[in-house]
Amino acid sequence: MSMPLSDITVLDFGQIFQGSYATVLMAKAGANVIKIEPPRGEPLRHRTPPGAKTTMSFAMLNANKRAITLNLKTERGRALLFDMVRRADVLLENFGPGAMDRLGVGYEVLRAINPRLIYASGTGYGLSGPSRDNLAMDMTVQAASGIMSITGFAGGPPVRAGVTVADFMGGTHLYGGILTALHERHRSGKGCLVEIAMQEAVYYTLAGSLEQYNRTGKVPGRTGNEGTGAIAPFGVYPAKDGFVAIHTGTEGHWHNILDAAGKPELKQDPRYRTMHDRSAHAEEVNAIVGAWTGSLTKDEAVAQAQKHRIPLAPVRDVTEVMRDEHMHGRGMLEWIDHPDLGHVVMPTTPLRLHGQDVAPTRPSPRIGQHNDEVYGGWLGLSQAELDSLRNDGVI
Amino acid sequence: MLNVPLAGYTILDFTQFYQGPYATMMAAKAGADVIKIEPPGGESLRLMAPPGKETSMPVAMLNANKRGITLNLKAEEGKAILRKLVLKADALVENYAPGVMDRLGVGFSVLHEINPRMVYASATGFGLSGPDRDNLAMDFTVQAASGVMSTTGYADGPPLRTGAPYVDILGGAHLYGALMTGLLERERTGIGRLVEVAMVEAVYPCLATVLDQYHRAGRTIPPRTGNAFANHNRAPYNVYKAADGHVAIILVTENQWQNLLRAMGREDLKDDPRFLTNTARVANYDQTEAVVNAWTNANTRATIFAATSKAKVPCAPVRDIEEVMNDPHMHGRGTLEWVDHYDYDYPIVVPNSALRFHGTDKVPTTLSPHVGEHNEAVYGEWLGLSGTELARLKADGVI
Numbered sequence: 001m002s003m004p005l006s007d008i009t010v011l012d013f014g015q016i017f018q019g020s021y022a023t024v025l026m027a028k029a030g031a032n033v034i035k036i037e038p039p040r041g042e043p044l045r046h047r048t049p050p051g052a053k054t055t056m057s058f059a060m061l062n063a064n065k066r067a068i069t070l071n072l073k074t075e076r077g078r079a080l081l082f083d084m085v086r087r088a089d090v091l092l093e094n095f096g097p098g099a100m101d102r103l104g105v106g107y108e109v110l111r112a113i114n115p116r117l118i119y120a121s122g123t124g125y126g127l128s129g130p131s132r133d134n135l136a137m138d139m140t141v142q143a144a145s146g147i148m149s150i151t152g153f154a155g156g157p158p159v160r161a162g163v164t165v166a167d168f169m170g171g172t173h174l175y176g177g178i179l180t181a182l183h184e185r186h187r188s189g190k191g192c193l194v195e196i197a198m199q200e201a202v203y204y205t206l207a208g209s210l211e212q213y214n215r216t217g218k219v220p221g222r223t224g225n226e227g228t229g230a231i232a233p234f235g236v237y238p239a240k241d242g243f244v245a246i247h248t249g250t251e252g253h254w255h256n257i258l259d260a261a262g263k264p265e266l267k268q269d270p271r272y273r274t275m276h277d278r279s280a281h282a283e284e285v286n287a288i289v290g291a292w293t294g295s296l297t298k299d300e301a302v303a304q305a306q307k308h309r310i311p312l313a314p315v316r317d318v319t320e321v322m323r324d325e326h327m328h329g330r331g332m333l334e335w336i337d338h339p340d341l342g343h344v345v346m347p348t349t350p351l352r353l354h355g356q357d358v359a360p361t362r363p364s365p366r367i368g369q370h371n372d373e374v375y376g377g378w379l380g381l382s383q384a385e386l387d388s389l390r391n392d393g394v395i
Numbered sequence: 396m397l398n399v400p401l402a403g404y405t406i407l408d409f410t411q412f413y414q415g416p417y418a419t420m421m422a423a424k425a426g427a428d429v430i431k432i433e434p435p436g437g438e439s440l441r442l443m444a445p446p447g448k449e450t451s452m453p454v455a456m457l458n459a460n461k462r463g464i465t466l467n468l469k470a471e472e473g474k475a476i477l478r479k480l481v482l483k484a485d486a487l488v489e490n491y492a493p494g495v496m497d498r499l500g501v502g503f504s505v506l507h508e509i510n511p512r513m514v515y516a517s518a519t520g521f522g523l524s525g526p527d528r529d530n531l532a533m534d535f536t537v538q539a540a541s542g543v544m545s546t547t548g549y550a551d552g553p554p555l556r557t558g559a560p561y562v563d564i565l566g567g568a569h570l571y572g573a574l575m576t577g578l579l580e581r582e583r584t585g586i587g588r589l590v591e592v593a594m595v596e597a598v599y600p601c602l603a604t605v606l607d608q609y610h611r612a613g614r615t616i617p618p619r620t621g622n623a624f625a626n627h628n629r630a631p632y633n634v635y636k637a638a639d640g641h642v643a644i645i646l647v648t649e650n651q652w653q654n655l656l657r658a659m660g661r662e663d664l665k666d667d668p669r670f671l672t673n674t675a676r677v678a679n680y681d682q683t684e685a686v687v688n689a690w691t692n693a694n695t696r697a698t699i700f701a702a703t704s705k706a707k708v709p710c711a712p713v714r715d716i717e718e719v720m721n722d723p724h725m726h727g728r729g730t731l732e733w734v735d736h737y738d739y740d741y742p743i744v745v746p747n748s749a750l751r752f753h754g755t756d757k758v759p760t761t762l763s764p765h766v767g768e769h770n771e772a773v774y775g776e777w778l779g780l781s782g783t784e785l786a787r788l789k790a791d792g793v794i
Contacts, residue, residue, distance in 0.1 A: 004580035021600060029576055043647075049611060056607035060600060107753075126751075131724035134704065139622075140711035143634070143643035146719035150558030151547070157634055158641055158713045160622050161557040162546025163601040169561065172568040172597075177750040179575035180425050184400035184752065186582055193753035200730050200749040201568070204417060204456060205559035209716050211452035214743060215445065219715045225556050227535070230443075234535070236544075236553055243554055245539030249439075253531075306530060313536035315554045317616050318605050321542035326527040332596045341610070350596040351573040352522075354589040356580065 001357045003030025008182070010034065011084055011091040012065060015042040017138070017164055018122045018198065019094030020061040021171025022178065026090075027064035028349035028359050034084070034374055035065040038072075039393060041367045053340035059364045060346060067365035068374045069395045072103045076394045081105055083379055085114050089191075090178055094122035094170075097132050107193045118181040118191040122174045126197035141166040141198045150209050152222040159222075170198035232278035232285045233257065236315060237293040243315040244293050244301045254278065256308040261292035331358070338363045371395055397756040399426025404578070406430065407480055407487040408461060411438040413534070413560060414518050414594065415490030416457035417567025418574060423460035424748035424758050430480075430773055431461040434468070435792060437766040450738035455763045456745055463764030464773045465794045468499050472793045477501055479778055481510045486574060486587070490518040493528050503589045514577035514587040518570045522593035532594060534560035541598045546605050546625075550618040565601075566594040630676040630683045631655065634713060635691040641713040642691055642699050649673065651708050658699075658706035659690040720744045729757065736762055770794055 008031040014020040020035075027033040037045070044058050071077040085091065091110065093100055100106045107119045121127060124136020125144075134144075142148045142160050152159035177194040185191050209220045212228055223229065225236040225245070233254070236243050248254055251274065258266050266272055266288070271281045278285045293301055298314035305312035314320075322345040327333040336346050340363075348358050375381045375395065389395045396402070404427040408419040416431075423429040433441075437449060444451045467473040478501075481487065487506065489496060496502045503515045517523060520532020521540075530540075538544045538556050548555030569592045577590040608617045608625035617625040622634040622643070632645045646652055649672060656665055664670055664686065669679040676683040691699055696712035703710035714722075721744070725731040730749070733742045745760065774780045774794065788794045 004576045004583075007583075017603065025572065056610050057603040060603050060606070125724060126728055126730075129724040129728040131722075134711070135707065135709040137645055137647060137709045139632070139643050139645045140709050143641075143713040144711035144719075146714055146716045147557065147559040147561070148634070148643070148713050149715040151555065152558075153552070153555075157622070157636070159548065159555060160634070160643070161543065161559075161561065162548070162605065162619065163543045163598075164604055165543075165557065165561045165565070165601060168598075168601045169565055169568065172565060172572060173749050176421065176568060176572040176575055177752070179572055179579060180400045180750060181752060182579055183575065183582075184755065186579070187400070187402070188398075190754075192755060195751040195753065196749060197728075197730075197751075200725065200728075200746070202559070202561065202564070203719070203725070203730070203746045203749070204413075205561045205564045206716050206719065207413070207453035207456050208560065209558070210456075210720060210744075213716055213720075214452055214739065219717050220558075222558065225553065227556075236539070236556070243539075245536050245544065245556070247533040247535040249533065302530075309531060311531035311533050311536050313530065313532075313540035315539040315544050316542050317545045318542045318602055318609055319614075319616060321540075321599070321602065322606065324527075326521060326525040327596060327599070330522055330525045330593075330596075332522075332593075332599065344610070347596070347599050350569050350592055350599070351576060352591040352593075353573065353577055353580065354591065355586075356588060 001030070003357050003359060004353055005029040005031035008032065008090065009088045011036060011088045013091070013093035013095070015094060016044050017061065017167035018170040019092055019174065021168055022120070022122065022174035023065065023092055024061050024063060025175045025349055025351060026178070029351065030359050033065040035062060035067045035365065036070050037067060037367060039069045039395065045367065054364060056341065056344065059338055059341055059344070062364035063346060064359050064362050065365060066370035066374060067368060068371045069368040071394050072105060074392070074394050076389065076392070078103070078105055080375070080379070080394070082113050085110050085117055088114070088117060090118045090120060092120040092122070092174065092178070097123050097127050111191070116185060116189065116191050118178060118185060118194060120174055120178050120194045122170050122196045124198045126200065127195055136198060138164040138167040141202070145199045145202045146206050147202060150220055150222060153224040154222055156222065166198045166202050169201045170196055173201040229282065230279055231275060232282045233289045235286060237290050239293050239301055240297045242298050244298060244312050245315055246289065246310065246312045248311060251275070253311055256310045257289060257292070260304045260308040260310060261288065263288065334361065336361055336363065368395065397426060397758065399755055399758055400752055401425040401427035404428065404485045405483060407432060407484045409487065409489035409491070411490060412440050413453065413457060413563035414566040414570065415488055417564050418516070418518070418570035419461065419488050420457050420459060421571045421748045421750055422574065425750060425752070426758055429461040430769070431458060431463045431764065432466050433463065433766055435465045435767070435794065441766065448738045449766055450736065450763060452743070455736055455743065458763035459745060460758055460761050461764060462769035462773060463767060464770045465767040467793050468501060470791070470793045472788065472791070474499070474501055476793070478509055481506050481513060483777070484510070484513055486514040486516060486578060488516040488570070488574060493519050493523050507587070510587070512581060512585060512587045514574060514581055514590060516570060516574045516577065516590045518566055518592045520594045522596065523591055534563040537562045537594045537598065541595045542602055543598055546619060548619045549621045554619070562594050562598050566592055566597045569597040627680055628677060629673060630680055631687045633684065635687055637691050637694060637696045637699055639695045642696055642710055643713060644687065644703065644708065644710045646673070647709065652676070654706040655703070655708045658702040658708055661686065661690070732760060734760060734762065767794065
């Protein structure tokens, strides 16, 4: 196996989504990721329904990690952490700002123990500034960051993105930040504190809306699926069995739609010649496109789009996506037998280095599953010591 | 000399639109020398600028701290110049459709021969392999194909696009991670790899909650629930109307309900069995929502936010982009700053990278370059071409 991070050991205090996503990406790149949870498990474990042993979310975000338990509220627990920090390259946490400091295990303390340690912090609003202590969850960050204000239909309320975009955006940036800090350490021999705030990680998604605001002086409203009105055709159109989304970027795309729709004569129609013309006649344009898509199933529309080079995609539900032949064929998705979930589809990593291996999937661990292996095998504690730590609630 | 993590790295940046430029912008903000290479007329995103301008906010935000040069890859001499640039570069990043660089004769395998140490990073919608490889991809169509659009909106309405093109930016953030991984691996092995990110794959992990709800509900697809939690399985968990806009309030632990009652001044309900646990509140969903709405409708966002903050309840005002770009918090942290930009008649707010490395220097912001602004600096000073050669290349449409 040749994997890019195979010489990196990560102490992973990631919880829920943001932090855990960064470390699962590291684990898939070959890093030795040790997930450290309080003895009763991290908060995402608590969302497991009665009778079930784990959830899809947990399984996706914690594959390829080993799990140990540690009670940082005990003196011996902190001492164990210091022992691990001496041997680790990266520590990641996404507790609220200051939580690790209050436990006596903040960055300054750990840096003194291991100056090469990279300490990564993921929060909602960052480690400084007036909003630092605002409680942050994906939904509240979607609201505070402006994303929600531009999602939804005109006249309707703001709508959240149905998926937890801010969490995952934060986690992805954390991964990038940690990797950058590894370069910095390569150069300087020193680790640093890397920090990501979710709100900052999503700011760039506002770029187009900020442009509208700057050019018009008006705060952009919600436009449903219609975009800014500057592009036509643009939108979600009906199909026989659902919907398709179309986003034309060039005049050529419009011509291709007309060819597919069997209306090539409209290419010369002055009402539709340029993007500007089509925007001005958006209703007619949408009627032409809708009549065409409405006569097709999603699959037929996709086949037409591939044949005629049209930027069109079916609006797929999650089951269509998890069975996607394309992603299964590329190895991004795979069927695995998970001890707690059964036969399920799991993703690997979106980061693909040709010529390098991706860590073969290992199912997400149970609470403390690797306590013996890590504390015994890695730290060298005896069985008697392990028993005593268990009895005293330290691990 | 600044103390920055990527000091000494040179990146050839053939990226366009959002996804690729976002990755290379982060590299530039971390101290790499990013040379943005555009066709002589400028990259596609420039075409969306108002008449007579090169710049829109996306151009300004995504290309700050880069140097800009022009190069015509369709000209033989343009390809020859690229081969020279490649000899001096650590990485090349592009987000053209799959196969474009190969068809131009400057794909990974060709460039890897010239400089085996160079990392080649590719970002596409669907990846460099597989049956969907050649599907045309924009943020909007990938929102549809990746399943995220099917989860956004209301049960009785159509699927809804998220107004912010986060799939592009998320793809770019993954691309940055892949680029850094490729460079780190190169430091170890001496070999630069082809690294690859597909948007549709980058967004898949975001489906975690929905996939979980799918399995919980006996493998049935949860209907769209607007702002509420999937299958209305949590309450309060919604966007509520305030006197002057909206607020998002979500409860994730049981004690937060008592906190919220305190914030609302509704301690009279503290023992009411209809609301004691999330299970009870979900069973009495409409009544729970009515209690919260009665309070939020009568108060401003600021009042609601102050009360929930004091009581430790996760809440945020739904802010419009004007409020966000003027946010004192992000300005205070140095995330946002006001700059004078040559293509705007008034100061604009531009962001810094969301990656923050304590103890290293912040790269001072430089404006997004004009098309070809650094042709002389890069081709002349760096590659060593003479003024005469430069003039000729320009006259011949090579740069």
